[in-house]
Amino acid sequence: MNTLPNIKILAMGGTIAGSAADDTDMTGYQAGVLSIELLLAAIPQIKQYANVDGQQVCDIDSCDMTEEIWFQLAAKVNTLLLDEAIDGVVITHGTDTLEETAYFLNLVVTSEKPVVLVGAMRPATAMSADGPINLLNAVRLAASKEAFGKGVLVAMNDEIHGARDVTKTNTVNVSTFKAWDLGALGYMNNGKANFYRMTTRKHTKKSEFSLAGLTNLPQVEIVYAHANQNRCIIDAIARAGVKGIIYAGMGNGGIHMNAEPGLIDAAKEGIVVARSSRCGNGCVVASNHKWEELQFIKADSLNPQKARILLALALTKTKDVIEIQRMFDEY
Numbered sequence: 001m002n003t004l005p006n007i008k009i010l011a012m013g014g015t016i017a018g019s020a021a022d023d024t025d026m027t028g029y030q031a032g033v034l035s036i037e038l039l040l041a042a043i044p045q046i047k048q049y050a051n052v053d054g055q056q057v058c059d060i061d062s063c064d065m066t067e068e069i070w071f072q073l074a075a076k077v078n079t080l081l082l083d084e085a086i087d088g089v090v091i092t093h094g095t096d097t098l099e100e101t102a103y104f105l106n107l108v109v110t111s112e113k114p115v116v117l118v119g120a121m122r123p124a125t126a127m128s129a130d131g132p133i134n135l136l137n138a139v140r141l142a143a144s145k146e147a148f149g150k151g152v153l154v155a156m157n158d159e160i161h162g163a164r165d166v167t168k169t170n171t172v173n174v175s176t177f178k179a180w181d182l183g184a185l186g187y188m189n190n191g192k193a194n195f196y197r198m199t200t201r202k203h204t205k206k207s208e209f210s211l212a213g214l215t216n217l218p219q220v221e222i223v224y225a226h227a228n229q230n231r232c233i234i235d236a237i238a239r240a241g242v243k244g245i246i247y248a249g250m251g252n253g254g255i256h257m258n259a260e261p262g263l264i265d266a267a268k269e270g271i272v273v274a275r276s277s278r279c280g281n282g283c284v285v286a287s288n289h290k291w292e293e294l295q296f297i298k299a300d301s302l303n304p305q306k307a308r309i310l311l312a313l314a315l316t317k318t319k320d321v322i323e324i325q326r327m328f329d330e331y
């Protein structure tokens, strides 16, 4: 046995495992069809840096991600990382919901060992496919001492990002994952992990959230703000029994005057309302006094899809809005 780190690779599907009929076809492919064994066979260089062992968890287009798969994945990651023989986990994943899976795991993984998510924007069959180098970098990152204790990470396009702040910003470009104002945590330079910053927000070992004893999360839906809005979607999801609403508001979480009565009625029924923003950048902070009096949660700099995850996990612990706001301020 060599002394290289032992990295487990969990494969979920996505474009990194995608296949097209033509090597110039970058978008007309089927996601999640190639096995992890095939992906690893394309990068024999990986053996210089780690002992890798791949396991297929699912083989899906990540647009179809479900909470059920998240629960399975989180349980698997936590079990693997309890094993002293495992030094880190890499998860191959479709890019469309990669940021959501990363943030979910950031809140429910209990270990400080590296967990790195990776995907690709071009299918494995494409000329200049980005999957092989991204996967090699992800394994080298997970095998590095530098990645320990940094929370769940994303390795894409030679950059290292933190799960909380990274988001997919471009529909097709390989340079799609960005953390906007807050920036990347570092770079993979020639395969070496170089960190320049780390998050100040709680994650993994310091997280208070746990899936123990749960089989699903309270339902939280997102309502996207727009001109000429009315309350019909809000009323419909309230009737459907949601426990929380993320309002992807305008600017600093601004609420349309015709949607506002719907949110007020939802809050009166005990549905927790959080204001996030459709801007994609910056924080949602206190603004209209009425929304403060109503104790609508301010989602800080979490985008709506990540605010949805935090609110769902928060609601597994409490319905107290002061306590939930504390969680949004800390995670």
Ligand code: GLU
Residues within 6 Å of the ligand: 013, 014, 015, 016, 031, 060, 061, 062, 063, 093, 094, 095, 096, 097, 119, 120, 121, 122
């Ligand atoms: N929609 C697919 C997915 O998220 C393909 C996108 C990708 O992986 O880049 O799995």
